[in-house]
Amino acid sequence: MSEEHLLEHVADKVATITLNRPDALNAVTRDMLKGLYEKVERLAEDPSVGAIVLTGAGRAFCSGGDVKNMAAGKNDEEPLDVRAKTLRARMEVSRLIHEIPKPTIAMVRGAAAGAGMSIALACDLRVVSENARIITAFAKVGLSGDFGGSWFLTQLVGPAKARELYLLADAVGADEALSLGIVNRVVLDEKLEEETMALAKRLAEGPGVTLGYMKKNLNAAISQPLSQCLDLEAMHHASTSLTEDHKEAAQAFVEKRKPVFQGR
Numbered sequence: 001m002s003e004e005h006l007l008e009h010v011a012d013k014v015a016t017i018t019l020n021r022p023d024a025l026n027a028v029t030r031d032m033l034k035g036l037y038e039k040v041e042r043l044a045e046d047p048s049v050g051a052i053v054l055t056g057a058g059r060a061f062c063s064g065g066d067v068k069n070m071a072a073g074k075n076d077e078e079p080l081d082v083r084a085k086t087l088r089a090r091m092e093v094s095r096l097i098h099e100i101p102k103p104t105i106a107m108v109r110g111a112a113a114g115a116g117m118s119i120a121l122a123c124d125l126r127v128v129s130e131n132a133r134i135i136t137a138f139a140k141v142g143l144s145g146d147f148g149g150s151w152f153l154t155q156l157v158g159p160a161k162a163r164e165l166y167l168l169a170d171a172v173g174a175d176e177a178l179s180l181g182i183v184n185r186v187v188l189d190e191k192l193e194e195e196t197m198a199l200a201k202r203l204a205e206g207p208g209v210t211l212g213y214m215k216k217n218l219n220a221a222i223s224q225p226l227s228q229c230l231d232l233e234a235m236h237h238a239s240t241s242l243t244e245d246h247k248e249a250a251q252a253f254v255e256k257r258k259p260v261f262q263g264r
Contacts, residue, residue, distance in 0.1 A: 006035045007057075008043075013050040013204035014197060015043045022058025027066040028115060030090065037093040044100040050204030050263065053196060054097070054123060055107040056116075064114020064137055087146060094148040097122040099219065101212025103203040107196040109189065111171075113137040118149030121156065124215065126183040127196040132174040134182055139169040155222055156181050207245035208263030213237075 007018040017039055019026040028036075043049050056062050078086075097104050097119065106112070106120035108128040113135040120126055120134075136153070138145040145166060154162040157180050165172065174186045187195040203211070213236035220232050240246055245261045252259035 005029070005032050006039065008039055010049060012197075012201050013048065014053060014200040015046070015049045015051070016053045016055065017043075019054075019056040019062050022056075022060075024066065024068075025060040025063035025111060026056040026058070026116070027063045027068075028119075029066055033090045033093055037090075037096060040093065040096050040100065044096075044102055047263070049102065050206070050208055051103045051105065051200045052100075053105045053107050053200050054119070055196075056109070058110075060110035060116075061106070061108040061112040061120060061132070062116025063111055064116045067141055091147050094118060094122040094152075098148070098152075099215075101215055102208070103200075103206075103211055103215075105196060105200050105203075107192060108132045108134075108183070109192055111135060114141075114143075114145075115147045115149070118145070118147035118152065121152035121182070122148060125185075125199070127185045127187060127192070127199060128174050128177065128183045129189040129192045130174050130186055131189055132177065132183070132186070134172040134177045136166045136169050139167060153182070205261060207240075207243070207249065207261045209243050210240045210245060213240055 005020050007016075007020050009016045009018075017036065019028065019032065019036075021027060021029075021032075040052065043052055103125070104123040106123040106126045108120055108126060110129070110131060111133050112120045113133075114137040117134055117136060136145065136149065138149075150162065150166060153165060156162075157165070161180065172180070172182065174183065177183045178186050185195065185199075217229065217233055217236060220229050224232075244264050245259075248261065249259040
């Protein structure tokens, strides 16, 4: 993979990863997905990073897989079980983005389609330009869907709407995506970077340990029964009550000032 196809920048405790194939609408290759996994995994452990923003260069977030390579049929001779196993390994990037303890934000301009949509949905939050379009797209190329999109979309909009969006593959504009709960904020195109980075910096300056436990609680709430969620909440709440960030926040509350969190 050309290193230029995946850019990384860190400032103010915010790491930004940019898919950088603008001429191909940032369609992802195998090497890009491998590199994305490695970057997210490393940044998740980096104490100087408090939040991660994922975006695309140019006029699109990500158009999904590289259909030109698919049409070339380079891997058509692979046995089915090998194809499935290889794809499943690449799809781990969605799980990683979803589960790391640090907040993740997809900054979306233009199309987030197919696997690109799935990866955006794996993030905790989505801030999109007014020109954003969310498209399942898989049916248009005769594929059933990958990278967790069917799971994420069902969680966000419910099974009936998710089925409609997958089976028909119609584009969803920014305002409709906001009303459906697919995205969190719609902003003017010229304000996309400014608004997203302000949100990311706010999260990065928050109580890092606490935010990580919050993500675990919220992820468990999707599939675990109430009793198990209560168990997790009790353990995580007790754990965060012992952190320096909690002590700082409590003291700041008494002193009527803004707390300064250290992520410990």
